[in-house]
Amino acid sequence: MARVIATGTDLDALRARLRSGNLPEELLKPGPEVVLRAGDRRLTRNELRAEAEQVAGGLQQLGVKPGDRVAIYAASSLDWVIAYLGLQRAGAALVPMNPDYHSAEAEHILNDSDPTLVIADAPRAAIAHGLGRRVISVDELPRAIAPPMPDLTPESLAAIMYTSGTTGRPKGAIIDHGAFLAQGRGAMEVWRWTSNDILVHTLPLFHLHGLGMGLHGTLLSGASATLVHFSPAAVVAELTRQDDQRGTMLFGVPSMYQRLCDWLDEHPADLSHVRVFVSGSAPLPPAMFERCERLLGQKPIERYGITEGGIVVTNPYDGPRQPGRVGLPFPGVEVRLGEKDEVQLKGGQVFKGYWRNPNATEEAFTPDGFFKTADVGEIGEDGTLAIRGRLKELIISGGFNVYPREVELVLEEHPAVDEVAVAGLPSEGWGEEVTAFIVPSKTRPFDEAELIAFARERLAAYKCPRRVVVLDKLPRNAMGKVEKSKLTAR
Ligand code: AMP
8 A cells, every 4th residue: 555644634524614604704714804905905804894895795796606707817906806706706617817818718717617707917818808808807896785695615626727838738727626725724724824824925926826815815824915027126125014015925936036146146135034935836946945045034934826726735743854855744644655656645635526628527537536746755654645757747768767857966066067857858869868958157157978977976877968058047837837838849
């Protein structure tokens, strides 16, 4: 039997407790205190609740019914949040769309999810109109008297979240209300989120990281958040304010931490009062971990998640935070390794299947109900998980298996390397050839032969890059993940 790591006992009861309740009711708890800020605008809990109720009324007048889907195709803003809470309050489900998506990408998601209505900002409204959709403006949301709270259960549809599609067409993950509740409550527990916290919220709201963790965690914990368009200067300004709105938490992806550290190198700041920095959505290179510790004044907490599975494991708040490892399961979550060391998981926050895609759904779960992530993992003696890369990115070179992340970890250590991605390119002799795509450091001379020699001292010969391609930057998606298909398509 495969070893299972889990946090908590009587996991079924724990999951039921974490999933219980009415999602809009829990997200919209009344209160006089400020809950969200963006620029000069701020909303108290009572105001946010009233806004959501009125928008729910407006949506209902436009024909939105409980169980319908409503897409939001807009850049993150306070109005995005109001639109979202309004549609939840109306009993509808969210289809969040990456505002960077062009027409063809938007078309796929809109055709697949078939929403009653698209809520968009001006640039995206034109695209959605062009695709023949009914569109309303996120800046002028309809308002009317609130409808009665619809009958909602933890099994009600909350969202269809499309996978990032770094390897193929995005699929819609069905997320229910209980999953969002379990996710947000889990985050409160593992990161000790309290009503005293102020999150500097810079992550896109269309993604689970910004929505399920950032926004829901804020609303469920009684804390508040400041919505900021990410730039290192803006983030540092929020984290060093001299008033009672100073940020205590930051969630980011590794490329944000890289830019933040580059900035802090030039403009040192005392961030010692920040309670916690969390990193995820892509691997945090160990060298970045050290750099963060030095420049932010503490070790970041790295966690791992996936749209379909939620945020599933995290380095501990109190215990050792280890570079290159993603830690222990969230409350109620079980993790094990399947064939080829594939990470498999079960938990209250896991999705229900792919929207209108029973074949993909069947393939995604094991017969005993674990979700197959297609990530390759390793479980250490201390029961913590490390991620070794995507199963699909496995390189088979000369008949040997090479996990790109293992090679990347070695090359990242080289002082002349700023960023690296490893992928397999077709090769007559080897089947696939281990290829390193390198962004060299701006301050050190880069020598390809020397880098390969460096790898040879640290890795078996078959894992060493046979080719090095030098680039100015790596192609990354909105969450900072390297788009390897773009690299290999070159
Ligand atoms: P998404 O569904 O967009 O959240 O992407 C999920 C994928 O991101 C996972 O399947 C992993 O491959 C990757 N990922 C997320 N967090 C981490 C992490 N801390 N370390 C390594 N890979 C990660």
